[in-house]
Amino acid sequence: MSTFREKLLHSLDSEGEPGRATNAVKAIGLLIALSIGLAVLATEPLVRSSLGDLLVKLDIAVAIIFLLEYILRLWVAPLRDGAGRGIRGAWDYAITPMAILDLIAIAPTILGFITPELYLLRIIRLVRIGRVGRSKRFRQSIKYFNKAIAAKKEELQISAIYSGVVIIFSSILMFLVEGGVQKEQFGSIPRCLWWSIITVTTVGYGDAYPITALGKLVAALTAMCGIAVIAIPIGIISAGFTESLGSRNSREDP
Numbered sequence: 001m002s003t004f005r006e007k008l009l010h011s012l013d014s015e016g017e018p019g020r021a022t023n024a025v026k027a028i029g030l031l032i033a034l035s036i037g038l039a040v041l042a043t044e045p046l047v048r049s050s051l052g053d054l055l056v057k058l059d060i061a062v063a064i065i066f067l068l069e070y071i072l073r074l075w076v077a078p079l080r081d082g083a084g085r086g087i088r089g090a091w092d093y094a095i096t097p098m099a100i101l102d103l104i105a106i107a108p109t110i111l112g113f114i115t116p117e118l119y120l121l122r123i124i125r126l127v128r129i130g131r132v133g134r135s136k137r138f139r140q141s142i143k144y145f146n147k148a149i150a151a152k153k154e155e156l157q158i159s160a161i162y163s164g165v166v167i168i169f170s171s172i173l174m175f176l177v178e179g180g181v182q183k184e185q186f187g188s189i190p191r192c193l194w195w196s197i198i199t200v201t202t203v204g205y206g207d208a209y210p211i212t213a214l215g216k217l218v219a220a221l222t223a224m225c226g227i228a229v230i231a232i233p234i235g236i237i238s239a240g241f242t243e244s245l246g247s248r249n250s251r252e253d254p
Contacts, residue, residue, distance in 0.1 A: 005075065010022070012069070012072065031065060038062065042059075073099070074090040075090070077093035078090060080093070144244040144245055145241060148240030148241040148243070148244045151243065156237075159233045162229070162232070163229045166222065166225045166226070167196045168193075170200070170225070171193045171196040172189060172192070174186055174195060174215060174218050175192045177210070177212060177215045178215040179192075181211065181215075185207075185208040186208065186210075195209075199219060199222050200223075200225065201230065202226050
């Protein structure tokens with residue numbers, strides 16, 4: 001029995017082949033995605049009215065699977081390195097943040113409290129998807145991305161300063177031009193800051209926009225500067241990432 005428990009522990013918490021997650025970990029990841037999908041669908045009244053019973057049954061089924069997984073994790077917890085034996089080991093695992101999140105996510109369904117708001121507790125299981133991302137390839141990607149950021153730190157700081165100048169300067173100009181005309185939207189520089197950030201990032205919600213000729217000119221210039229605000233850091237990070245991968249390939253070449 002202990003051999004089975006050890007295999008189960010390895011399946012739930014370790015990687016199988018080098019650089020690959022175990023099948024159990026992959027299945028858990030898929031179930032997490034399914035449970036989050038059900039939580040999202042349950043917030044739509046039309047879907048809930050037509051498929052409410054099916055959603056509830058699926059959610060209960062998924063919750064039961066997660067409950068079984070939770071119980072199995074408690075069972076194998078004493079076998080972890082450095083864990084206590086018996087009930088103490090299971091208790092030490094049960095009070096970990098990850099185990100508490102698991103319990104919070106499944107408790108409403110198991111106890112019979114199923115509402116759209118409580119469905120959304122499933123979303124906290126997104127934290128668990130991080131376990132699926134423990135593969136060698138994922139870790140290498142994060143490693144080289146971090147190296148790219150560190151290598152281009154100074155350039156990114158200059159880009160951030162440029163972005164801040166564009167946002168502040170355009171906010172001041174828009175306040176001077178439109179503040180007296182549209183006091184609700186541009187009556188203060190902090191209000192203009194919202195418009196400037198949305199414009200510079202090219203989102204453009206349309207909840208605040210200039211109506212005067214000078215205001216439109218300021219908006220056009222801000223939008224054109226916003227292209228650089230987005231393009232410059234992307235180019236810097238891309239160059240750093242390419243250089244990081246290039247240095248790895250040069251080391252690997254004989």
